[in-house]
Amino acid sequence: xxxxxxxxxxxxxxxxxxxxxxxxxxxxxxxxxxxxxxxxxxxxxxxxxxxxxxxxxxxxxxxxxxxxxxxxxxxxxxxxxxxxxxxxxxxxxxxxxxxxxxxxxxxxxxxxxxxxxxxxxxxxxxxxxxxxxxxxxxxxxxxxxxxxxxxxxxxxxxxxxxxxxxxxxxxxxxxxxxxxxxxxxxxxxxxxxxxxxxxxxxxxxxxxxxxxxxxxxxxxxxxxxxxxxxxxxxxxxxxxxxxxxxxxxxxxxxxxxxxxxxxxx
Amino acid sequence: xxxxxxxxxxxxxxxxxxxxxxxxxxxxxxxxxxxxxxxxxxxxxxxxxxxxxxxxxxxxxxxxxxxxxxxxxxxxxxxxxxxxxxxxxxxxxxxxxxxxxxxxxxxxxxxxxxxxxxxxxxxxxxxxxxxxxxxxxxxxxxxxxxxxxxxxxxxxxxxxxxxxxxxxxxxxxxxxxxxxxxxxxxxxxxxxxxxxxxxxxxxxxxxxxxxxxxxxxxxxxxxxxxxxxxxxxxxxxxxxxxxxxxxxxxxxxxxxxxxxxxxxxxxxxxxxxxxxxxxxxxxxxxxxxxxxxxxxxxxxxxxxxxxxxxxxxxxxxxxxxxxxxxxxx
Ligand SMILES: Cc1cc2nc3c(=O)[nH]c(=O)nc-3n(C[C@H](O)[C@H](O)[C@H](O)COP(=O)(O)OP(=O)(O)OC[C@H]3O[C@@H](n4cnc5c(N)ncnc54)[C@H](O)[C@@H]3O)c2cc1C
Ligand SMILES: Nc1ncnc2c1ncn2[C@@H]1O[C@H](COP(=O)(O)O)[C@@H](O)[C@H]1O
Numbered sequence: 001x002x003x004x005x006x007x008x009x010x011x012x013x014x015x016x017x018x019x020x021x022x023x024x025x026x027x028x029x030x031x032x033x034x035x036x037x038x039x040x041x042x043x044x045x046x047x048x049x050x051x052x053x054x055x056x057x058x059x060x061x062x063x064x065x066x067x068x069x070x071x072x073x074x075x076x077x078x079x080x081x082x083x084x085x086x087x088x089x090x091x092x093x094x095x096x097x098x099x100x101x102x103x104x105x106x107x108x109x110x111x112x113x114x115x116x117x118x119x120x121x122x123x124x125x126x127x128x129x130x131x132x133x134x135x136x137x138x139x140x141x142x143x144x145x146x147x148x149x150x151x152x153x154x155x156x157x158x159x160x161x162x163x164x165x166x167x168x169x170x171x172x173x174x175x176x177x178x179x180x181x182x183x184x185x186x187x188x189x190x191x192x193x194x195x196x197x198x199x200x201x202x203x204x205x206x207x208x209x210x211x212x213x214x215x216x217x218x219x220x221x222x223x224x225x226x227x228x229x230x231x232x233x234x235x236x237x238x239x240x241x242x243x244x245x246x247x248x249x250x251x252x253x254x255x256x257x258x259x260x261x262x263x264x265x
Numbered sequence: 266x267x268x269x270x271x272x273x274x275x276x277x278x279x280x281x282x283x284x285x286x287x288x289x290x291x292x293x294x295x296x297x298x299x300x301x302x303x304x305x306x307x308x309x310x311x312x313x314x315x316x317x318x319x320x321x322x323x324x325x326x327x328x329x330x331x332x333x334x335x336x337x338x339x340x341x342x343x344x345x346x347x348x349x350x351x352x353x354x355x356x357x358x359x360x361x362x363x364x365x366x367x368x369x370x371x372x373x374x375x376x377x378x379x380x381x382x383x384x385x386x387x388x389x390x391x392x393x394x395x396x397x398x399x400x401x402x403x404x405x406x407x408x409x410x411x412x413x414x415x416x417x418x419x420x421x422x423x424x425x426x427x428x429x430x431x432x433x434x435x436x437x438x439x440x441x442x443x444x445x446x447x448x449x450x451x452x453x454x455x456x457x458x459x460x461x462x463x464x465x466x467x468x469x470x471x472x473x474x475x476x477x478x479x480x481x482x483x484x485x486x487x488x489x490x491x492x493x494x495x496x497x498x499x500x501x502x503x504x505x506x507x508x509x510x511x512x513x514x515x516x517x518x519x520x521x522x523x524x525x526x527x528x529x530x531x532x533x534x535x536x537x538x539x540x541x542x543x544x545x546x547x548x549x550x551x552x553x554x555x556x557x558x559x560x561x562x563x564x565x566x567x568x569x570x571x572x573x574x575x576x577x578x579x580x581x582x583x584x585x586x587x588x589x590x591x592x593x594x
Pocket of ligand 2: 061120
């Protein structure tokens with residue numbers, strides 16, 4: 001099997017600042033990690049390769065330092081990584097990101113599966129996986145919670161939906177997006193880390209891909225962030241601060257009365 | 266030709282219209298009235314119940330477009346995508362809103378890419394910009410620490426998803442009139458590389474989302490065994506049990522119980538938080554609850570900012586007394 005795993009590098013903490021003018025994130029000075037939900041995609045890919053043979057290529061679109069995410073994937077057991085990086089890609093929304101990643105996947109060549117995480121913890125949209133499938137004209141199954149089997153050029157998987165699990169079969173090649181339940185990610189091994197350190201990571205820019213300049217980055221993105229603000233939340237809270245048994249009883253009586261008043265009991 | 270009209274993507278299961286459709290109508294009615302245009306509900310399925318389609322009209326749609334074929338009985342990405350693209354081509358809607366359900370979250374990105382449209386996920390507020398008439402889509406960003414307002418200035422349709430249970434369903438009004446258009450899906454759009462093989466239901470999963478009362482356990486519960494105390498309160502209140510992420514991460518309750526940004530969104534009549542701090546990510550999943558009660562030892566806990574009734578005390582002191590004083594069982 002040849003499996004491509006798109007992984008995103010995301011900020012480690014949620015103490016991220018935003019550039020109020022462009023509406024994009026300021027990533028400088030924040031530690032970056034592999035999107036935690038992409039580790040499940042990596043793990044499933046490794047299990048499939050170990051079972052059926054083949055190779056896994058991780059691909060990440062981002063600034064040059066996103067190469068570190070690819071090295072981490074390699075240290076877990078991924079065979080190789082491709083960085084997709086160009087100033088022209090900066091400020092891409094999910095449309096433009098899917099467009100570029102699909103072009104990168106096409107350049108990598110024939111494959112059986114593209115396996116994505118459910119969503120990235122920073123952008124948090126879950127749109128890029130289906131987006132890649134749309135650009136590649138491939139079938140997609142989202143929210144895969146269990147990989148059942150491979151049968152005659154098709155894969156059989158469980159898909160997590162609101163009221164249960166669908167059992168689906170998809171002809172290969174195709175795209176999967178996976179949820180946490182799909183596999184328990186392994187830790188990098190010492191040998192993996194050595195391999196990762198030495199790995200050659202090619203970097204592809206716009207000129208290396210079959211893409212149109214006007215569909216890239218901020219200019220190629222249909223959506224625009226026009227305002228950023230801190231969420232405000234406020235209700236008038238009746239607050240009881242009991243200090244002993246008597247005031248505790250009063251507070252609870254107060255609550256029971258309140259619930260009765262709202263006809264909740 | 267101009268793009269015109271607000272559309273919602275209604276959902277059906279076994280031919281019956283699902284609640285999310287009625288929630289979307291609540292959003293759609295407001296947008297259509299602000300934009301001074303009509304509201305259409307699109308539904309893909311097979312033999313969708315006629316009364317349910319009329320129900321969409323009763324609840325505020327001016328028109329229902331049902332695209333039907335046996336292959337559309339349940340969600341399959343490719344045929345659904347092609348049929349929706351065909352509808353967009355034929356009707357040219359200006360705005361399409363869908364639920365951030367397993368269907369909506371998969372179908373909308375597929376369609377947005379193919380239709381060259383902008384798509385914003387998980388919007389909490391939707392509005393129309395005065396003057397331009399653009400759709401203003403507000404959503405939490407970066408783990409909910411920030412809200413971002415997004416628009417799609419040049420591409421049409423403008424597409425967005427909203428989380429299930431983030432609004433109340435629109436109420437039916439009798440005597441509303443509207444047009445129901447049933448279309449047979451063209452055969453050439455129905456091929457699929459994905460096949461349904463089976464389904465196994467998980468009832469518990471659905472119960473929490475639909476619950477009218479929820480007791481939520483936060484890390485203040487201290488130990489997995491103590492969750493039992495919250496369960497007893499939940500039983501007495503006829504409530505479901507939910508949890509914060511910290512509780513789920515510790516394995517005290519399973520992931521389907523998680524409420525918040527990376528869990529479920531709930532809009533119950535009553536939310537009772539026991540030892541939950543009220544992090545912004547947790548609030549993202551519950552602050553639209555009708556009545557919020559919080560018990561927390563920390564008077565400065567964020568949860569009190571959104572609560573209607575708060576007790577600053579240990580839940581281990583409050584809950585036993587409350588269990589005694591509550592009527593019933
Ligand atoms: C991208 C992202 C997504 C996230 N998604 C979610 C999500 O979906 N849902 C979610 O819940 N969190 C989510 N989080 C985590 C969130 O930031 C908080 O860490 C979490 O909600 C805190 O849970 P908690 O309130 O149980 O714990 P804490 O914040 O530790 O709060 C425990 C509270 O219990 C109180 N307490 C202690 N003892 C007692 C007692 N005896 N009686 C009463 N009160 C007591 C304390 O005063 C404190 O306020 C997310 C975080 C990130 C970065
Ligand atoms: N910049 C990126 N580079 C590589 N993969 C990405 C990138 N952005 C998103 N993905 C993939 O798409 C999934 C969904 O991301 P998102 O739509 O941003 O929430 C992620 O889990 C990754 O697998």
